[in-house]
Amino acid sequence: xxxxxxxxxxxxxxxxxxxxxxxxxxxxxxxxxxxxxxxxxxxxxxxxxxxxxxxxxxxxxxxxxxxxxxxxxxxxxxxxxxxxxxxxxxxxxxxxxxxxxxxxxxxxxxxxxxxxxxxxxxxxxxxxxxxxxxxxxxxxxxxxxxxxxxxxxxxxxxxxxxxxxxxxxxxxxxxxxxxxxxxxxxxxxxxxxxxxxxxxxxxxxxxxxxxxxxxxxxxx
Numbered sequence: 001x002x003x004x005x006x007x008x009x010x011x012x013x014x015x016x017x018x019x020x021x022x023x024x025x026x027x028x029x030x031x032x033x034x035x036x037x038x039x040x041x042x043x044x045x046x047x048x049x050x051x052x053x054x055x056x057x058x059x060x061x062x063x064x065x066x067x068x069x070x071x072x073x074x075x076x077x078x079x080x081x082x083x084x085x086x087x088x089x090x091x092x093x094x095x096x097x098x099x100x101x102x103x104x105x106x107x108x109x110x111x112x113x114x115x116x117x118x119x120x121x122x123x124x125x126x127x128x129x130x131x132x133x134x135x136x137x138x139x140x141x142x143x144x145x146x147x148x149x150x151x152x153x154x155x156x157x158x159x160x161x162x163x164x165x166x167x168x169x170x171x172x173x174x175x176x177x178x179x180x181x182x183x184x185x186x187x188x189x190x191x192x193x194x195x196x197x198x199x200x201x202x203x204x205x206x207x208x209x210x211x212x213x214x215x216x217x218x219x220x
Contacts, residue, residue: 030069031069032088034059034061034069034070034076035079035080035120036120037059038058038059038076041054041058042077042127043123046127047131048130048131051073052066052067052073055073077128077131078124078127078128079124080117080120081128088120088121089114090154095113096113096114097157097158103158103159104158104159104209105217107159114173115192116189118189118192119189121177121181122177125177125178125181126184147174148170149170151170152166154170155169159204159209161208162203165206165207169199169203173200176192176196177192197218200218
């Protein structure tokens, strides 16, 4: 399952389309773009030292304009942990998977999208822990359970044969990202694939996906 992610970030089609066929303005996709731009500033200063003014500058906006997308710094910091139905992870995985007619290739696309964006989710976990020193229930068990459920639903959508094990599968993958965020460790896509690849293979083979079929989709 080796992948080269140097200078690469999956372009997930989250945009809707107008009647003329052009991509319509999508405020959700715009928030994703803003978070990507702000991430280096969040990493450099952490939750408490950064200001909305500095984040707005990184995004190329005025502070008042940034508040139109995120009502507070906390909302901005935790955007990748947003819960369904419009949560970051759910939208990301669904859009990637639905772009493929083959469900297993859709799963691969969803996992690649998740891996490529995992550093942003880990950053949000790190920021949530920092904010949690003063803000109660920022990184609640319920929020993490919701993240597990979102990923589990995406896995089950692609491979129904996973059945109830989809949630355990999701929890194992999510835990890799949450652990990195909690420890402040860097999380490259290559390292996440190295850790998560054997997990993906084990669960899919257990769900009845043949080894040849797995290699056809994931080793190419």
